[in-house]
Amino acid sequence: MKISIITLFPEVFDPILNTxxxxxxQQKGKIIFELVNLRAFGExxxxxxxxxxxxxxxxxxxxxxxxxxxxxxxxxxxxxSKVILTSASxxxxxxxxxxxxxxxxxxxxxxxxxxxxxxxFIDRYVDEEISIGDYVLTGGEIPAMVIVDSIVRLLxxxxxxxxxxxxxxxxxxxxxxxxxxxxxxxxxxxxxxxEGKKVPKILLSxxxxxxxxxxxxxxxxxTKKVRPDLAT
Numbered sequence: 001m002k003i004s005i006i007t008l009f010p011e012v013f014d015p016i017l018n019t020x021x022x023x024x025x026q027q028k029g030k031i032i033f034e035l036v037n038l039r040a041f042g043e044x045x046x047x048x049x050x051x052x053x054x055x056x057x058x059x060x061x062x063x064x065x066x067x068x069x070x071x072x073x074x075x076x077x078x079x080x081s082k083v084i085l086t087s088a089s090x091x092x093x094x095x096x097x098x099x100x101x102x103x104x105x106x107x108x109x110x111x112x113x114x115x116x117x118x119x120x121f122i123d124r125y126v127d128e129e130i131s132i133g134d135y136v137l138t139g140g141e142i143p144a145m146v147i148v149d150s151i152v153r154l155l156x157x158x159x160x161x162x163x164x165x166x167x168x169x170x171x172x173x174x175x176x177x178x179x180x181x182x183x184x185x186x187x188x189x190x191x192x193x194x195e196g197k198k199v200p201k202i203l204l205s206x207x208x209x210x211x212x213x214x215x216x217x218x219x220x221x222x223t224k225k226v227r228p229d230l231a232t
Contacts, residue, residue, distance in 0.1 A: 002032040007111040010035040025158045041069040059115025081106045083127045086140030090129030102154040111140035185218035
């Protein structure tokens, strides 16, 4: 897979893309990252990429023609691309969407900034607007990092234990013949006794069938308490 990121601040991505799992994924040849500085396509001495909104209003708008120059350069190389714009007004990001995106061979992520992006560019070039939550950030770089991280860990061969992406929060579970999308339940490790609080006996029993059932029940309990919207 290849992911190109169009951004005004490419320097902020280096410590994220070159650390831990994302770094190892590159070393394994599972992912290629390309950072594209939008400012390189700007106009004039100051490489301007934005302008005031028609009709008035606060903030500045990223220009359609500047973004088009950047996206056209990338699309010339690879026509089969999925173009995403990070935007507070986009669809809320989910684990299901991460799994869907992980099936693509080439993704272009455009980091929104300022007050927004000229709608004409969105209509013509963007396949999907994505928001990582119901709040507003100063820019789309952090959402882009979230999307990248969530996708790459799902690529085959990236994680040492593939099952780690199958039994986790927002995965599908079946409990008492009923399907659920649940949060992951409580986890425990050594020491067996921590400040008088002991590990549940079932986890020490060695009965894997009962342990699995217990974990699903606890996951359901947690989901009903923390995210009741999922456990219905």
